[in-house]
Amino acid sequence: MLVGNNYYIPPAFESIATATGTGSSGTITFSSIPSGYKHLQIRSIATSSSSYGMIRFNSDSSSNYVSHFLYGDGSSASATGLTGLTSLYGPRADNSTYFSVGIVDILDFDSSTKYKTIRVLTGQDSNGSGLIMVNSGLWLSTSAITSITINTQSGNWATTAQFALYGIKEL
Amino acid sequence: MAAGATYEPIATTTLTSAQQTITFSSIPSTYTDLRLVIVAMATSGTIDTWLYMNNDTETNYSSTRLSGEGTTASSARITTSSQPYDTNLASISTLPCLITHDIFSYAGSTNKTWLTTVSMDKNGSGVVHRYVKLWRSTSAINRLDYTAATATTFAIGTTATLYGIKAA
Numbered sequence: 001m002l003v004g005n006n007y008y009i010p011p012a013f014e015s016i017a018t019a020t021g022t023g024s025s026g027t028i029t030f031s032s033i034p035s036g037y038k039h040l041q042i043r044s045i046a047t048s049s050s051s052y053g054m055i056r057f058n059s060d061s062s063s064n065y066v067s068h069f070l071y072g073d074g075s076s077a078s079a080t081g082l083t084g085l086t087s088l089y090g091p092r093a094d095n096s097t098y099f100s101v102g103i104v105d106i107l108d109f110d111s112s113t114k115y116k117t118i119r120v121l122t123g124q125d126s127n128g129s130g131l132i133m134v135n136s137g138l139w140l141s142t143s144a145i146t147s148i149t150i151n152t153q154s155g156n157w158a159t160t161a162q163f164a165l166y167g168i169k170e171l
Numbered sequence: 172m173a174a175g176a177t178y179e180p181i182a183t184t185t186l187t188s189a190q191q192t193i194t195f196s197s198i199p200s201t202y203t204d205l206r207l208v209i210v211a212m213a214t215s216g217t218i219d220t221w222l223y224m225n226n227d228t229e230t231n232y233s234s235t236r237l238s239g240e241g242t243t244a245s246s247a248r249i250t251t252s253s254q255p256y257d258t259n260l261a262s263i264s265t266l267p268c269l270i271t272h273d274i275f276s277y278a279g280s281t282n283k284t285w286l287t288t289v290s291m292d293k294n295g296s297g298v299v300h301r302y303v304k305l306w307r308s309t310s311a312i313n314r315l316d317y318t319a320a321t322a323t324t325f326a327i328g329t330t331a332t333l334y335g336i337k338a339a
Binding site: 011012013014015016017018043045070071072073074075076077079097098099100101102103121122123124125126127128130131132133134160162164166 | 175176177178203204233234235236237238239244245246247248250251273275276281282284285286288301302303304305307336337338339
């Protein structure tokens with residue numbers, strides 16, 4: 001650092017890739033995810049004929065996923081937990097005039113010694129209906145995550161559905 | 172895959188005097204999402220706070236809320252409202268309230284949806300709120316006003332920082 005200048009702080013939050021719905025596919029894929037980050041974040045704004053985007057890592061379609069939810073529908077709050085899932089509940093993706101949004105944090109994604117934990121904040125409001133949800137998810141695998149797919153539960157992603165993948169660095 | 176640094180601070184403010192409204196104007200349209208981070212205190216009592224888009228104070232807002240207050244969880248909704256509500260802020264300057272707003276596709280031509288988190292603990296009481304909110308407007312957002320209810324103010328030391336996040 002030169003005298004009089006501020007310290008240089010390397011950027012810690014980087015855009016890795018984006019993906020957009022095609023209207024003819026129910027799958028969004030991020031592949032060849034680079035290492036060099038500590039955590040990942042997916043930010044989404046989407047509509048589909050589904051209720052949720054379902055997240056799968058490294059194309060693992062076995063029953064290796066677990067989720068716990070806390071959600072509110074505007075009148076009551078509820079919680080539940082599910083085991084033996086074949087994918088994780090991710091961002092909302094309601095079929096609505098008004099978009100669903102979501103933030104998915106994937107922690108320690110390239111660890112080769114830990115199972116992978118995610119947290120999700122997602123919701124959709126239609127001025128009279130809607131849902132807000134927080135949930136955690138666990139992938140029972142110690143493999144580093146190199147690809148992520150986000151599938152609709154049925155139907156296709158609308159062409160207006162947008163997903164952005166970010167990497168978060170550590171010093 | 173391309174990689175580019177993002178999550179850039181656009182503007183920040185730290186109050187040096189009590190103030191009812193914190194305004195971010197002339198927000199550039201060059202980002203994908205906005206993130207507003209507020210560490211807020213009230214000058215007295217508790218205050219209601221609202222986040223207005225483009226200074227629109229008409230009944231174009233709605234939200235769905237999930238809350239926990241130490242003993243129970245609850246959910247509630249507002250519709251067709253002019254008050255995009257966050258929370259009752261505490262008046263204690265040593266126990267600030269952390270509020271985040273993630274505003275998606277803010278420069279786009281669709282209705283605007285955003286996520287709000289409110290975290291406030293007062294050592295014996297407190298709240299945690301999560302909201303999804305809707306502004307029924309297709310206008311690009313170029314101004315945000317974070318406002319305390321009439322006749323109340325944010326205390327000295329309240330901070331607010333607006334970040335821009337740009338997708339590849």
